[in-house]
Amino acid sequence: MRLVLTSDTHLPKRARDLPPPLWAAIDAADVVVHAGDWVDEAALDAFEARSRRLIACYGNNDGAALRARLPEIAYAELDGLRLAVVHETGASTGRTERCAARFPDADLLVFGHSHIPWDTTAASGLRLLNPGSPTDRRRQPFATYQTAVVESGKLTEVTLHELPRRT
Numbered sequence: 001m002r003l004v005l006t007s008d009t010h011l012p013k014r015a016r017d018l019p020p021p022l023w024a025a026i027d028a029a030d031v032v033v034h035a036g037d038w039v040d041e042a043a044l045d046a047f048e049a050r051s052r053r054l055i056a057c058y059g060n061n062d063g064a065a066l067r068a069r070l071p072e073i074a075y076a077e078l079d080g081l082r083l084a085v086v087h088e089t090g091a092s093t094g095r096t097e098r099c100a101a102r103f104p105d106a107d108l109l110v111f112g113h114s115h116i117p118w119d120t121t122a123a124s125g126l127r128l129l130n131p132g133s134p135t136d137r138r139r140q141p142f143a144t145y146q147t148a149v150v151e152s153g154k155l156t157e158v159t160l161h162e163l164p165r166r167t
Contacts, residue, residue, distance in 0.1 A: 001079050002028065005146040007035035007087070007112025009062065009132035011043040015135035019163045022134045022145050026050050031078060035112035035131070036070075036087030037061045044069060059087035059112060075106075080153025081126075082106050088113045089128075100124040108155055117144050117160050127155055134163055 004025045009018060018026075026032050032051040036059025038044050042068060047054055058070040074085040084106040089095050092114070098120035103109050108127045111118075115138045118130035132144035142162035149157040 001150040003031050003078075003148045003150060004029040005033045005035075005110050005129060005131040005148065006134055007110075007131055008037040008059070008115050008136060009043055010039050010133070010136055011038055013039050014133075017019075019134055019143070020101045021161065021163060025048070025145070025147060025161070031055060031150075033083070033085055033109050033110050035085050037112060038066055041065050041069070053081065054123060055085055056138070057085045057087055078150045081108060081150045083110065083157060085106050085110045087111065092118075096122045096126075096128055099128055100125070100126045105117045107153070116140060117146070119158065119160070130160065 027050055031053045034056040036057050039061050054077045055074050056070055057072060057074045058067045076083045082105060084103045089099055089111045099109055106126060110129050112130060115133040115136055117132040118128060121127050129146060131146040132140060134143050134145050137143040145161050147159050148155055
């Protein structure tokens with residue numbers, strides 16, 4: 001099962017649209033995971049139209065209309081892998097173990113908010129992934145998203161994709 005992980009798209013405030021490589025990845029994925037900060041309902045509509053399956057939550061920049069359509073925390077099971085998706089996880093210091101305590105029944109936590117890619121594993125085995133942002137790189141050298149594969153309840157082939165700079 002092929003996954004695309006993204007967050008903090010901030011459409012149309014940070015960009016008019018997603019970069020074409022991310023749309024291509026979304027079109028090819030079995031599951032798309034979005035960890036919030038859509039900003040506009042049209043972005044959610046576009047993801048729903050193009051995703052085979054979308055698992056998503058709202059972020060701190062998402063208003064009432066998006067919050068009415070999305071949960072604060074999304075949960076799913078993917079071929080035996082227990083997934084949780086949340087926008088904010090707090091400060092980076094202590095994040096891994098704090099999230100392991102907060103999500104004891106998850107194998108994978110996808111989160112956003114910082115726009116900074118993150119990939120760690122807690123002592124409990126919880127894998128934490130932040131795909132960064134495909135539209136607002138902030139202090140990062142590149143805008144990013146992630147892809148991964150789930151096979152028999154295991155997460156494999158996690159890849160951070162750097163997007164070309166917008167001109």
